[in-house]
Amino acid sequence: xxxxxxxxxxxxxxxxxxxxxxxxxxxxxxxxxxxxxxxxxxxxxxxxxxxxxxxxxxxxxxxxxxxxxxxxxxxxxxxxxxxxxxxxxxxxxxxxxxxxxxxxxxxxxxxxxxxxxxxxxxxxxxxxxxxxxxxxxxxxxxxxxxxxxxxxxxxxxxxxxxxxxxxxxxxxxxxxxxxxxxxxxxxxxxxxxxxxxxxxxxxxxxxxxxxxxxxxxxxxxxxxxxxxxxxxxxxxxxxxxxxxxxxxxxxxxxxxxxxxxxxxxxxxxxxxxxxxxxxxxxxxxxxxxxxxxxxxxxxxxxxxxxxxxxxxxxxxx
Amino acid sequence: xxxxxxxxxxxxxxxxxxxxxxxxxxxxxxxxxxxxxxxxxxxxxxxxxxxxxxxxxxxxxxxxxxxxxxxxxxxxxxxxxxxxxxxxxxxxxxxxxxxxxxxxxxxxxxxxxxxxxxxxxxxxxxxxxxxxxxxxxxxxxxxxxxxxxxxxxxxxxxxxxxxxxxxxxxxxxxxxxxxxxxxxxxxxxxxxxxxxxxxxxxxxxxxxxxxxxxxxxxxxxxxxxxxxxxxxxxxxxxxxxxxxxxxxxxxxxxxxxxxxxxxxxxxxxxxxxxxxxxxxxxxxxxxxxxxxxxxxxxxxxxxxxxxxxxxxxxxxxxxxxxxxxxxxxxxx
Amino acid sequence: xxxxxxxxxxxxxxxxxxxxxxxxxxxxxxxxxxxxxxxxxxxxxxxxxxxxxxxxxxxxxxxxxxxxxxxxxxxxxxxxxxxxxxxxxxxxxxxxxxxxxxxxxxxxxxxxxxxxxxxxxxxxxxxxxxxxxxxxxxxxxxxxxxxxxxxxxxxxxxxxxxxxxxxxxxxxxxxxxxxxxxxxxxxxxxxxxxxxxxxxxxxxxxxxxxxxxxxxxxxxxxxxxxxxxxxxxxxxxxxxxxxxxxxxxxxxxxxxxxxxxxxxxxxxxxxxxxxxxxxxxxxxxxxxxxxxxxxxxxxxxxxxxxxxx
Numbered sequence: 001x002x003x004x005x006x007x008x009x010x011x012x013x014x015x016x017x018x019x020x021x022x023x024x025x026x027x028x029x030x031x032x033x034x035x036x037x038x039x040x041x042x043x044x045x046x047x048x049x050x051x052x053x054x055x056x057x058x059x060x061x062x063x064x065x066x067x068x069x070x071x072x073x074x075x076x077x078x079x080x081x082x083x084x085x086x087x088x089x090x091x092x093x094x095x096x097x098x099x100x101x102x103x104x105x106x107x108x109x110x111x112x113x114x115x116x117x118x119x120x121x122x123x124x125x126x127x128x129x130x131x132x133x134x135x136x137x138x139x140x141x142x143x144x145x146x147x148x149x150x151x152x153x154x155x156x157x158x159x160x161x162x163x164x165x166x167x168x169x170x171x172x173x174x175x176x177x178x179x180x181x182x183x184x185x186x187x188x189x190x191x192x193x194x195x196x197x198x199x200x201x202x203x204x205x206x207x208x209x210x211x212x213x214x215x216x217x218x219x220x221x222x223x224x225x226x227x228x229x230x231x232x233x234x235x236x237x238x239x240x241x242x243x244x245x246x247x248x249x250x251x252x253x254x255x256x257x258x259x260x261x262x263x264x265x266x267x268x269x270x271x272x273x274x275x276x277x278x279x280x281x282x283x284x285x286x287x288x289x290x291x292x293x294x295x296x297x298x299x300x301x302x303x304x305x306x307x308x309x310x311x312x313x314x315x316x317x
Numbered sequence: 318x319x320x321x322x323x324x325x326x327x328x329x330x331x332x333x334x335x336x337x338x339x340x341x342x343x344x345x346x347x348x349x350x351x352x353x354x355x356x357x358x359x360x361x362x363x364x365x366x367x368x369x370x371x372x373x374x375x376x377x378x379x380x381x382x383x384x385x386x387x388x389x390x391x392x393x394x395x396x397x398x399x400x401x402x403x404x405x406x407x408x409x410x411x412x413x414x415x416x417x418x419x420x421x422x423x424x425x426x427x428x429x430x431x432x433x434x435x436x437x438x439x440x441x442x443x444x445x446x447x448x449x450x451x452x453x454x455x456x457x458x459x460x461x462x463x464x465x466x467x468x469x470x471x472x473x474x475x476x477x478x479x480x481x482x483x484x485x486x487x488x489x490x491x492x493x494x495x496x497x498x499x500x501x502x503x504x505x506x507x508x509x510x511x512x513x514x515x516x517x518x519x520x521x522x523x524x525x526x527x528x529x530x531x532x533x534x535x536x537x538x539x540x541x542x543x544x545x546x547x548x549x550x551x552x553x554x555x556x557x558x559x560x561x562x563x564x565x566x567x568x569x570x571x572x573x574x575x576x577x578x579x580x581x582x583x584x585x586x587x588x589x590x591x592x593x594x595x596x597x598x599x600x601x602x603x604x605x606x607x608x609x610x611x612x613x614x615x616x617x618x619x620x621x622x623x624x625x626x627x628x629x630x631x632x633x634x635x636x637x638x639x640x641x642x643x644x645x646x647x648x649x
Numbered sequence: 650x651x652x653x654x655x656x657x658x659x660x661x662x663x664x665x666x667x668x669x670x671x672x673x674x675x676x677x678x679x680x681x682x683x684x685x686x687x688x689x690x691x692x693x694x695x696x697x698x699x700x701x702x703x704x705x706x707x708x709x710x711x712x713x714x715x716x717x718x719x720x721x722x723x724x725x726x727x728x729x730x731x732x733x734x735x736x737x738x739x740x741x742x743x744x745x746x747x748x749x750x751x752x753x754x755x756x757x758x759x760x761x762x763x764x765x766x767x768x769x770x771x772x773x774x775x776x777x778x779x780x781x782x783x784x785x786x787x788x789x790x791x792x793x794x795x796x797x798x799x800x801x802x803x804x805x806x807x808x809x810x811x812x813x814x815x816x817x818x819x820x821x822x823x824x825x826x827x828x829x830x831x832x833x834x835x836x837x838x839x840x841x842x843x844x845x846x847x848x849x850x851x852x853x854x855x856x857x858x859x860x861x862x863x864x865x866x867x868x869x870x871x872x873x874x875x876x877x878x879x880x881x882x883x884x885x886x887x888x889x890x891x892x893x894x895x896x897x898x899x900x901x902x903x904x905x906x907x908x909x910x911x912x913x914x915x916x917x918x919x920x921x922x923x924x925x926x927x928x929x930x931x932x933x934x935x936x937x938x939x940x941x942x943x944x945x946x947x948x949x950x951x952x953x954x955x956x957x958x
Contacts, residue, residue, distance in 0.1 A: 019615035168922075
């Protein structure tokens, strides 16, 4: 310790006299070097790239999308093609993922299911986004009585058991793709509306918004130009997390026999079909759809988590 | 005078994204029995880090005590085990923090928050602990303490909450009380009351106080001795009188000139230009050199050694060197 | 307090009424009647049946009659299983479903909170990393996939547990595990993030400065505050577990309410669909109310209905 002290502060005697002159000021040294500031989005992207799990998830989703488009074309078989002589074949050179109980090619059906699942997920998330952002934006921005009434309505809707409503709508409108999307969006926008409203309430009193108000800017323009760009973070995260929950709901409904109808298929329906295969040993009929549901959900969830960390570093979990 | 606490050449660093921040760089001071030592400096100078290091409350990682010692009752607090440290915290050394609005747990009654401290350190019955808590609240000036024990923090005003925080810190009769900006978050009128309370309590209990603040007004009211901190180092120490009426370090003088004063006629407010150095790579010489109007070449090259002006008064500045004094005389 | 209670009750009743109305009219909008699938019955018989169940009356009359019978807690007869009333079916199915749901919720809450706390205490450590990867997996794997995996492992490959029916505690293990994984993962994540936030609060530092032990700090000072978001979630979680039982009951052949519900949908058994929906809604609404009450107990700042300070 004594040594350290000596290194830092020399004895005054050894300091040369010529150092005792007024300091020669050089301006350049005083200006501290500032780290080049990245834009918000670039910075977020840089942080996201560091998150290996999220990047792996993103990669899987890209792969999935590509395969959903070209997968069914690669195989010589078609989605509805039945071949009763080839029932329950294990994976082979001809049938890469095996066949189901009607002799249909699992490989084609898995990618066909991917189309349905991704479509349902993305469209439902988009619908939630549009409804939620309008409802939440207006409610939060208008405030006061309008906000109070709009939020009361949301509160009551929130009390509805979500899957029951979906199931009822499915029953009424008849099973099908459109019904699933309508049913999912009918209940799914509430969460988005709440988040948007919270964001808007938080920042609408910021000075730059007040400033544009004093210039007489129109409400719609303020929402579009000032509020939306600054509320995007949590909203993007909410979207990434809505997609898997829509996929999940579709799988759930299809599993109960309330979803997509044959000959079209989805992962949930295939898993439901394959359920009996546990006992018969035709594992491929269950494993492939089950794997893809889980992997897709996992990918969306890690990407959503990664985005959350990347877009709001203050909340870094 | 008996020394209750001795801090020797303390170095504390934080590892961050951009590298290691050397927040405290060789701080040395003593705390005498029954005195109030104020550590003064602008935000980021390392005063809070120093105080939290004494309590070993630096979040680790990223923070760590790199070297130095903190002697308290023949123990080096940088070396004792965590369970041993827990026995010291709250019992022998207590701490109160800046914001009374957030320092209390909102879901637990204030009574319970005071009593749990007593029962952590002393073998007493529930009734005895409660009585001690009531006495303590009475001492810090909370009316009808018995009834208020059952209330929650949100039912108290800011000033009242700070009184509770002080009661909580003092309830085990500690030898040292560290107060980190205890009045900063309060209204000016409440500030005066709390400072009055500090003086009153010190008289009654003989506790030694380390007062961390950036507010020289507060220092003038309660401090016996003052340590001025800049960029992780203590640049000047002295009695209150010495620091206020005979400041030697240009930074201390700058601080005093930047405080509005009513007692000196025609005194202008003079802010200190520039900003403190980057503690990722602190300068080799005096960290204040870049902002100092008297800076010489030597200041940038070598950190000045300590000059002892009286038994209390010490300063780290090249201006104390004979050669510098000649230079200054020649220039005038 | 009282005015809040009244307001809350009114809003609960409005929600319930909305659900009943919505369900009622949606259901009667379904093309076809409960009897169209019976090929053997001729038109006269069908009309007789319709008039017996008042299905030939105008919709608003049926609606009024239904609301009236609801007031006496009578959910009407089942059309398909004519020897039973809806009350009978619910009375049979609910105890089983409730048992499944209760144990699932208990397992999910206890293990989820413990996992979340452990992860938060070792923030960015190896335990944190493992627990959170496990949690994301838990959220990603649907309960029916989980169920089949568990069956494959513990009933087929390594047959130590029974898979079907609801006879003994041993029968319950797999269904409960399958159903609890998802909610547990959600609770673990939420507990972790709110725990990390709470541990950074000033009052935790105050508690440390008092010399309290880490155990006391976590369980007395931090956990209670960290659980607020978890409690908020419980209402919605209970609902998802309730509906989750449909699938699990189907897979494990458990004679609970979910089975009757799915059957009733496929058979257009209006009164059963209605009855079940109403029943579930009441359970959910009560859960949400209990969550609000729990809020007030956990956080003294929340005077029911409004926030102070």
